Amino acid sequence: MTSIPAPASRQQPPSTLRRISTFFFKRPNLSLLVMLALPLLWLGVVYIGSLSSLLIQSFFYLDGFSGVVIREFSLTTYQSLFTQANMDIVVRTVVMAAFVTVTCAVLAFPIAYYMARYASYRIKGLLYLAVLLPLWSSYLVRVYTWKIILAQEGIITWFFKLLGLNGLLEGILGLPVIGGSSLSFSLLGMFMVFVYIWLPYMILPINTALERVPKSLIDASSDLGAKPGYTFRKVIFPLAFPGVVAGSIFTFSLTLGDYIIPGVIGNSSFFIGQAVFAQQGTAGNIPLAAAFTVVPIVIMGIYLSIAKRLGAFDAL
Amino acid sequence: MTSTTRTVAVKLSEVCRFFGDVKAVDHVNLELFDGEFFSLLGPSGSGKTTCLRLIAGFEQPTSGSIQLHGVEVSGVPPYDRDVNTVFQDYALFPHMNVGQNIGYGLMVKNVPKAERETRVQDMLDLVRLPGMANRKPSQLSGGQRQRVALARALINHPRVLLLDEPLGALDLKLRQEMQIELKSIQQRIGITFVFVTHDQEEALTMSDRIAVFNLGKIEQIGTPSEIYERPTTRFVAGFVGTSNILSGKIAEILTGSPGTFAIRPEKIRIVDVGAPLADGMCSAEGKIRDVIYLGMHTRYLVELEGGADLTVVEQNLETSAVNARGSRVKLVWHTSSNRPISAGA
Numbered sequence: 001m002t003s004i005p006a007p008a009s010r011q012q013p014p015s016t017l018r019r020i021s022t023f024f025f026k027r028p029n030l031s032l033l034v035m036l037a038l039p040l041l042w043l044g045v046v047y048i049g050s051l052s053s054l055l056i057q058s059f060f061y062l063d064g065f066s067g068v069v070i071r072e073f074s075l076t077t078y079q080s081l082f083t084q085a086n087m088d089i090v091v092r093t094v095v096m097a098a099f100v101t102v103t104c105a106v107l108a109f110p111i112a113y114y115m116a117r118y119a120s121y122r123i124k125g126l127l128y129l130a131v132l133l134p135l136w137s138s139y140l141v142r143v144y145t146w147k148i149i150l151a152q153e154g155i156i157t158w159f160f161k162l163l164g165l166n167g168l169l170e171g172i173l174g175l176p177v178i179g180g181s182s183l184s185f186s187l188l189g190m191f192m193v194f195v196y197i198w199l200p201y202m203i204l205p206i207n208t209a210l211e212r213v214p215k216s217l218i219d220a221s222s223d224l225g226a227k228p229g230y231t232f233r234k235v236i237f238p239l240a241f242p243g244v245v246a247g248s249i250f251t252f253s254l255t256l257g258d259y260i261i262p263g264v265i266g267n268s269s270f271f272i273g274q275a276v277f278a279q280q281g282t283a284g285n286i287p288l289a290a291a292f293t294v295v296p297i298v299i300m301g302i303y304l305s306i307a308k309r310l311g312a313f314d315a316l
Numbered sequence: 317m318t319s320t321t322r323t324v325a326v327k328l329s330e331v332c333r334f335f336g337d338v339k340a341v342d343h344v345n346l347e348l349f350d351g352e353f354f355s356l357l358g359p360s361g362s363g364k365t366t367c368l369r370l371i372a373g374f375e376q377p378t379s380g381s382i383q384l385h386g387v388e389v390s391g392v393p394p395y396d397r398d399v400n401t402v403f404q405d406y407a408l409f410p411h412m413n414v415g416q417n418i419g420y421g422l423m424v425k426n427v428p429k430a431e432r433e434t435r436v437q438d439m440l441d442l443v444r445l446p447g448m449a450n451r452k453p454s455q456l457s458g459g460q461r462q463r464v465a466l467a468r469a470l471i472n473h474p475r476v477l478l479l480d481e482p483l484g485a486l487d488l489k490l491r492q493e494m495q496i497e498l499k500s501i502q503q504r505i506g507i508t509f510v511f512v513t514h515d516q517e518e519a520l521t522m523s524d525r526i527a528v529f530n531l532g533k534i535e536q537i538g539t540p541s542e543i544y545e546r547p548t549t550r551f552v553a554g555f556v557g558t559s560n561i562l563s564g565k566i567a568e569i570l571t572g573s574p575g576t577f578a579i580r581p582e583k584i585r586i587v588d589v590g591a592p593l594a595d596g597m598c599s600a601e602g603k604i605r606d607v608i609y610l611g612m613h614t615r616y617l618v619e620l621e622g623g624a625d626l627t628v629v630e631q632n633l634e635t636s637a638v639n640a641r642g643s644r645v646k647l648v649w650h651t652s653s654n655r656p657i658s659a660g661a
Contacts, residue, residue, distance in 0.1 A: 214405065216404075216405055217407050219374050219403070220403060220407040220408075221420070222394040222395050223373075223374075223399075223400055223401045224400065224420050224424055224469075225421055225424040225425060225472065226395055226424045234420075239411060
């Protein structure tokens, strides 16, 4: 047997890079610290820090005469939050967010289901692209485009006229609360834009949840005598439910906090996002703005605990 | 066992299942009898699992007919077939506990809750998992999940149980335990088991009959001893156990007749070169090229003078001396050990 020469690296002293690698290899805790230091700093100081600063500010209050924020603990701001006018804003926003979420879920589920179960590799890729493509363009541009689509002279009105259904459109716009002078000045129009804008955030988590349901579970259910509808109710939907909840966390909280869409589309009725924007800006009432911000956080907290009780996270 | 008098549980006639150009199942004919433990044995991609899925109804045949107890079931969905399946990955519902998993088939049929619970308890006793009804599948070991999957499939009292490599994920010890247990459950309830496996030893251990699959076709159907002792094709001779394959001129010299033959390594004995030859025996002389010690056995690779190699397995009895590499030996075996096989690949 001829001897094989040892590789060159074994004869030379290790390079600096290799020594650094070895240093960290021997100290796994230190490597973990180095890896996590920056994100922890960001999450701990910038993110949690600003959130707690916000919470603290909501317990300060604005002196009505001087317009100066009094930095003392008090519930004055929360008292003014619970006035009828502000509660109207909260209720209106929550109802809108609820309708948007339910509609998004109803629209997203069949699309996500088709993508996960039936679509070929190619079609699936195209559908992912179609779902994600709107997110590549500016949110503001899309909202303003919708204002034009929904306007009195817009394509929707034109289309209804073409079908001779303008009476129907006017009838819908004549309804109290959701109606208005045109779709772009109605809560119905605002609802449509919200659903359009947040739909991808619902499709993707539901799709992910459905992709993770093994085909064999569906076979097993069918094998045990369950017809497709039963399998859907008892196996597929419960396993995809965490995805629906994840998606609804997006659509619900994004709707609760949005202030652009209610500003561009709809009537003059205020939404939480706009209230926050107005209070911290022109009104200079940072404590009330902060208190308004606490509302969606509390609502989401309640929402998640209900979802947990419904067993949304059991299958995780 | 005379097959003519027994009820046919599953019958496949000229069944094909093609996926594009791939002939997963290619003109398969099978007759399975009531109460039989029948194995579909073959390497991966041989069509055995597709065959099982055709019987379950998860796949529909491209052509041919499938009958369950005399009723044509091509085109009938799985939920309308009187068969149940134990899946390779168990396919337990992760959001339900063990009791709910096992009772699923009864829940589908709207069986009242009280009866459902009693029957779930009975099933848990049958698979020896009493008191486990409230556990989640994720809290169980592989062997326990296996039992739950079995109980879930049996609770509907199917007339045929399909098992898709159910023991594949278990370690050797547990697998051997489950083999015995599955067999005893099958004998107790007396229904037909169709068992898919790639493990020839498992198939030999458990089955009443075996169908050996290769490339979508059935190579041979028979009892374990028929399959092992009298393989009819080169593939079966090589896949079920190991065989020495002799063909051409050397085959004619050694066996005395033309054709292709399979000889099991354990049928050949090593004797001294000068030893006399009894009647009805074949012999060959050669040199030991390799000795592989396997504990219970030793395997020898003997290079014959005619140019062929023969593998010989000898049990390590206390009297037998291990022959050394390079020593000249004489191999003898009974002429009945020359099994003629079809010459194909």
